Amino acid sequence: MTTPPTATDKAGPLAGLRVIEMAGLGPVPLAALMLSEMGAEVLRIERADAREPLLSLPEAYDLDRHGRSILKLDLKRQDGQELLLRLAEKADMLIEGFRPGVMERLGLGPGIALERNPALIYGRLTGFGQDGPLSRRAGHDITYLAYAGLLHAIGRQEAPPAPPLNLVADQGGGAMMLIAGMLAALFQRSRTGKGQVIDAAMIEGASMLAAPIHAFxxxxLWSDRRGENLLDSGAPFYDTYETADGRHVAIGCLEPEFFAEFARLLPLDQRFVRSQYDRASWPEMRAVIAARIREKTRDEWVDVFGPTDACVAPVLSMTEARDHPHNSARQSFVSSGRLERPAPSPRFSQAPQTLATAPNAADRQPATVLACFGIDESEIEALVRSGLFGQ
Structure with a gap:
């Protein structure tokens, strides 16, 4: 795979699409990054008086700003609000992640925005949705998982629930569901010519990710108690084990044929193979597997299981993962200046990927940004003189 083109050389299936991103934290910036790397032109609107985020990154590493042009706009002023609405008239999508009511109080809610541009797709992402008793409450990934019943299900039986970074509610249930909704609305607009509002809630998106578990x-076929099931460390053949060097391997041989291969190579007594799904055998099976795994280092087990379908993998650190032969062969990680990061995903056969890079000086100049939206030079100069834009 060749190195993807940078955001200054836009390509991809969404090339020509214009997106306005209302700057915020969490999954909305990830969604904007992915849309940008699929080819969309993304304008990030930052509040002129915005506070520095809790985790402030140098721009070279700040993926919340890569791949965009940026306009710092005073949205407390009526002319700032009017300018944003004019930009929305020329946009295909707008995405925001504020608490319900914030955009309406600014005079920028979906009602007025779609009145000005009926084809606009207006994406809203919140923790709890646009209505309901909790809709205006603050929260984070761990909060939404707790209310969704999912945090209770993650972790070991004898330990407290384990926060899964912020990957499940924020990024999976949030950013991914927002993108799915926006692209579905884009397809519908291609047939009707009409935009619409997308109400994506992280609590509901995370719950949707767990739909198969609810079915079980x-x-x-699934207990509502943590650590008793096939996929939550309850089964000894779907778990992690410590190796002789204090590192770990991940074992995931759920299917009988894969478990039989695992047992042959470990080796594990055939009586366990015959009783793989007999829960009464699981405590002894776990103890035997744990004792055997501790006899070799992690990488020695890789030599044993690597060429097989026993579903045993080394537990790599994030740094190690970048250099794994498979990831290297597929160029799954790429360099963007000083930043080594995951390559744009997914991949498309008919369009090269776009690698988002840090915004340059022109990407942050109101004159450059507004000219792309058809605003003439004299008006831009007047707006700049008025102090509407932040530094």
Whole structure:
């Protein structure tokens, strides 16, 4: 795979699409990054008086700003609000992640925005949705997982629930569901010519990710108690084990044929193969597997299991993962200046990927940004003199 083109050389299936991103934290910037790397032109609107985020990164590493042009706009002023609406008239999409009511109080809610541009797709991402008793409450990934019943299900039986970074509610249930909704609305607009509002809620998106688990529970095949099930460390053949060097391997041989291969190579007594799904055998099976795994280092086990379908993998650190032969062969990680990061995903056969890079000086100049939206030079100069834009 060749190195993807940079955001200054836009390509991809969304080339020509214009997106306005209302700057915020969490999954909305990830969604904007992905849309940019699919070829969309993304304008990030930052509040002129915005505070520095809790985790402030140097721009070279700040993926929340890569791949965009940036306009710092005073949205407390009526002329700032009017300018944003004019930009929305020329946009295909707008995405925002504020609490319900914030955009309406600014005079920028979907009602007025779609009145000005009926084809606009207006994406809204919140923790709890646009309505409901909790809709205006603050929260983070761990909060939404707790209310969704999913945090209770993640972790070991004898330990407290384990936060899964912020990958499940924020990024999976949030950014991915927002993108899915926006692209579905884009397809519908291609047939109707009309835009619409997307109400994406992280609590509901995370719950949707767990739809198969709910189905298993309904069928009586899944316990609502943590650490007792096939995929939550309850099964000894779907878990992690410590190796002789204090590192770990991940074992995931759920299917009988894969478990049989695992047992042959470990080796594990055939009586466990015959009773793989007999829960009464699991405590002894786990103890035997744990003792055997501790006899070799992680990489020695890789030599044993690597060429097979026993579904045993080394637990790599994030740094190690970048250099793994498979990831190297597929160029799954790329360099962007000083930043080594995951390559744009997914891949498309008919369009090269666009690698988002840090914005340059022109990307942050109101004159450059506004000219792209058809605003003439004299008006831009007047707006700049008025102090509407932040530094």
């Amino acid at each position: 529970m309904a069928a009586g």
